[in-house]
Amino acid sequence: MTSSFLAIKFSTPLNSSIKMDQIKATHLSKMEKITPSSPPPPPHVLIFPFPAQGHVNAMLKLAELLGLAGLNVTFLNSEYNHERLVLFTDIQARFAEYPGFRFRTIWDGLPGDHPRSGDRFMEMFESVKMIAKPIFREMLITIRPPLNCIIGDGIMGSVVDVVANELQIPIIHFRTIGASCFWAYFSLLHVIDDKELPIIGTCLLLLLLLVIPTFSRNRELSDV
8 A cells, every 4th residue: 555655646746736635635545445344243142041940051051152152142030040040150250251241130020939940830931921021021122232133942932922023133942951852852743653652561651651741642631
């Protein structure tokens, strides 16, 4: 670029009406046009797990991967769970190295003495659906910088979908279950098509009765 400027300088007659400051201004203007613009800010992603330990742990690992990739990540956790993460883990130090990462909390709608586990699971789900939903919507409207994407827990589609679609924010559903459970889901139709049900044998029957009922009906309704 310097040689180009010198060529202009010496090729201009001394009695020219063009002043040196005009030449410099023209040269600088050309340089500005070819200077690459600053890179856009990284995308801002909000991660919203269902407020249960296994779901939170899995989506924290996802949040860490996105942080490593340089994305801005907001992790939305229930107040109840976040208090326990801070009290019993090194969660703050673990994510301090990611400058674009931050925690936000939301009330899950349950009293402090609620067990939030076991046979009270559906109470958690209904509470999040009815109470946390309007709070979630208000948060999405006011959050800064604006969101580019929401990664919601796969079992909370009814909570996250409506709000995300209303505000026109792209959403990805993330399933926190293990690979073996996915394999079981996808194999069920093949098992039925291959006429491998009912399963014969004491050990297999025990497995069928104790494990599979957690996510699938395995007997005829008339046998229950």
